[in-house]
Amino acid sequence: MPVEIAVQLQPQHAADYSRMRGAVLRAEDLGVDVIFNWDHFFPLQGDHDGYHFEAWTMLGAWAEQTERVRIGTLVTGGGYRNPDLLADMARTVDHISSGRLILGIGAGWNEKDYDEYRYEFGTPGSRIALLGDYLPRITDRLARLNPRPLGPLPLLIGGGGERKTLRLVAQYANIWHAFGDLATFSHKSRILDAHCVDVARDPAEIARSAAWPGVEQAGEFVAAGAGLFTIGSTGPEYDLDEVRTALAWRDAHNAG
Template identity: 55%
Template sequence: MPFNVDQPVSIGVQLAPQHAEYSTIRDTVLRLEDLGVDIVFNWDHFYPLSGDRDGLHFEGWTMLGAWAEQTERIQFGPLVTCNSYRNPDLLADMARTVDHVSAKGGEGRLVFGIGSGWARRDYREYGYEFGSVGSRLDDLAEAMPRIRRRWELLNPAPTRHIPVLIGGGGERKTLRIVAEHADVWHSFSDADELQHKLDVLEGWCERVGRDTSQITISVEPERTQTSAEYEEFRALGARLFTTQISAPDYDWDRVRRLLAWRDAVNG
């Protein structure tokens, strides 16, 4: 397997920023850190994605600044931020700042997840041009060099190379952007489809001159999957496994199962 497999399995939890007061979300982040989760993600939307679509909801990047300050060990980031919602140079500056806030005397802990956007209601209600799938991906391709360039220009510079996570599986545009810019590719594929997507990604890496060993494969198993099914993904090279929890009923048993499996396979 040519992708980055020389690392232990990590567990991410996407904590949906919906249907809860912020005090509950804050306490849940601390509990996830205490349990030993490796990465906590939120998302970059303006309305709930499940349940009451007009229910409680909070903005993602403001929240990440708070997580940077309140946590000590855990990595964190958006899964994923929408490229359309902010000027790329501003977004780079925001990420650099949040990363510094999280450093606590060492390196920062932000994982910079980014994608092209898809939630039509967010665009409509907040006044962004929705465009098309293709135009939004073209915008993302144009934004990534600007983001990296801004990181080079900022004073102070980021605390370290901020890892870039890109999500999605489009074979013509998305995986090319992943090959060019991502440290982590977040796949929504099942195990049967993942091998094909990896072959496509490897092809793009060859075209752009990227060493595939620099890219970590991230997956999001379904809630019903067993340890044997997690092993299918691991055998294909996945090393980051993420699950989502949401108020009002956080599924702590699912988090604990993933953590137990991680500890077993990592030895």
């Protein structure tokens, strides 16, 4: 399988939206495979009350702006939206983009997002339980919408909880986004494989995604099963120098 490179354009500190629009154009022109944003309501670094934009509204604009790249959230906060509505939003963006959407979702973790927007923060266990309740509703609603999604609309789940989150990945996901170093990635990938066996799912059906580890370790991650790497870039500059490095590595790796 060819290795792919994504960039996460983090919608924080952009100063004005034109910075993000320009970064999307530059990233697509460079040849990235996927452009992600994230689903938070406030910056995660720097001034936590600084400039920030909402993810799904932005995806609608990206769907019109881009022509080739796949787009998505890395990842949608599972507790922020009614799951049936989220499925409808995703289907709509999928149509606007001519079938290029990845529906990324996770359990959520940033307490400020919940408190400021008056969602119940709960506990890690309650948030994962809520995600488990929402995933079948999302897949059921996607199957019943008229019209249905245009593309395959892969479901990406981010997280690494070994007993619950990875079980949900085995049941529902097309892509798993992992967090952590190579040893953690390898260990949790084996746990995911075991969950797949338990739910009668072929582990090969689930692509493995990770943060870009640099040229020095990228090959080791691929050997451990990774097929998609994401480089983060933040405002206001949206520097893509490391993206260029990763793309050069991708092209050499895939050609070899």
